[in-house]
Amino acid sequence: MKELLELLTKSIVDKPDEVSISEVEGEKAIVYEIKVAESDVGKVIGKHGRIINAIRTIVRAAAVKEGKKVSIELLG
Amino acid sequence: MNEVIQEGRNKEEALKAALEKLGVTREDVDVEVLETHREGLFGFIGSRPVKIRVFLKQHDDSNFNRIEEDFEDEIGHVQGNPHVAYPDNVTPEDVVKDFVTKVFSCLEVKCDIEVIEGENNIYVDIGGDDSGVIIGKFGQTLDALQFLTNVIMTKKYGNKKKILVNVGDYRQRRETSVKKLARSVARKVLKSKKPEALAPMPPQDRRIVHLTLSTYDHIATTSEGTGKNRKVIISYKD
Numbered sequence: 214m215k216e217l218l219e220l221l222t223k224s225i226v227d228k229p230d231e232v233s234i235s236e237v238e239g240e241k242a243i244v245y246e247i248k249v250a251e252s253d254v255g256k257v258i259g260k261h262g263r264i265i266n267a268i269r270t271i272v273r274a275a276a277v278k279e280g281k282k283v284s285i286e287l288l289g
Numbered sequence: 290m291n292e293v294i295q296e297g298r299n300k301e302e303a304l305k306a307a308l309e310k311l312g313v314t315r316e317d318v319d320v321e322v323l324e325t326h327r328e329g330l331f332g333f334i335g336s337r338p339v340k341i342r343v344f345l346k347q348h349d350d351s352n353f354n355r356i357e358e359d360f361e362d363e364i365g366h367v368q369g370n371p372h373v374a375y376p377d378n379v380t381p382e383d384v385v386k387d388f389v390t391k392v393f394s395c396l397e398v399k400c401d402i403e404v405i406e407g408e409n410n411i412y413v414d415i416g417g418d419d420s421g422v423i424i425g426k427f428g429q430t431l432d433a434l435q436f437l438t439n440v441i442m443t444k445k446y447g448n449k450k451k452i453l454v455n456v457g458d459y460r461q462r463r464e465t466s467v468k469k470l471a472r473s474v475a476r477k478v479l480k481s482k483k484p485e486a487l488a489p490m491p492p493q494d495r496r497i498v499h500l501t502l503s504t505y506d507h508i509a510t511t512s513e514g515t516g517k518n519r520k521v522i523i524s525y526k527d
Contacts, residue, residue, distance in 0.1 A: 217395035224388060224441050256444070261516055264440060270433035274425055275396050 214275045218245055221268045226253040242282040257287055291506055292344035300339050307343035318343050344504045381448050382406050389413055413454040420456045432491050464497055471498040474523050475508050484524035495521050
């Protein structure tokens with residue numbers, strides 16, 4: 214799931230090398246925190262959060278298979 | 290005259306009569322079956338003819354504007370700003386295929402991905418037994434994937450063609466059911482003359498509703514609301 218999130222985020226940004234993702238795994242839920250270059254923050258969010266929401270939707274599809282809840286946060 | 294409602298013993302007969310009335314050929318019209326034929330007792334008591342609605346294929350400009358608006362809505366007013374050039378001998382289709390393939394390998398789903406270039410669109414067809422996981426509730430996962438693919442291609446590569454992602458025959462099935470819904474609500478509106486709102490749906494589905502009903506006299510369609518809550522209102526016009 215982390216690879217998927219990484220793939221999606223890196224495909225969107227201009228500076229893929231500055232993308233880092235940390236993972237906190239609980240029993241039922243996983244929290245991912247994405248860090249990107251400052252200039253890329255807007256690109257990952259998108260207008261009205263559309264891009265980050267699309268990313269969330271796709272990652273959740275992967276999470277369903279593992280029976281876990283996923284939340285994705287973007288650190289500015 | 291844009292449409293006729295015609296009865297007949299079977300669909301072919303009704304269609305033939307309707308085409309004569311309209312003075313056009315089969316290619317110019319769409320046909321909707323309103324009532325299907327029913328065999329009566331002994332072939333006559335309680336039997337019912339076929340009833341069809343035959344209407345000209347046509348689109349007025351106002352509908353096209355709305356459809357355009359919905360299309361723009363979908364890619365989120367993304368401005369093409371190409372700053373990544375394609376490597377040598379790599380086509381946009383290759384980039385799309387590579388991206389979608391990677392997404393599926395991350396999902397650990399085996400599937401066949403075929404990318405076909407059309408005149409205005411790039412079609413991504415996904416097949417395979419487990420490919421259903423990517424559809425999601427009301428196709429929202431599939432729409433998210435399509436949206437992201439479009440954003441990446443438009444922003445990074447300045448791609449101008451619209452990318453359409455499809456799993457098996459999902460889109461076609463969806464189209465059929467949305468058309469059916471649109472027509473049945475339109476009939477209700479024609480009777481009651483009161484506007485009806487459809488449930489919120491993604492841009493593609495709204496587009497289907499606008500297109501399907503663009504041939505109806507006395508029916509107007511508009512979109513209302515923003516984002517996920519955008520929905521089509523079907524109303525009566527004189």
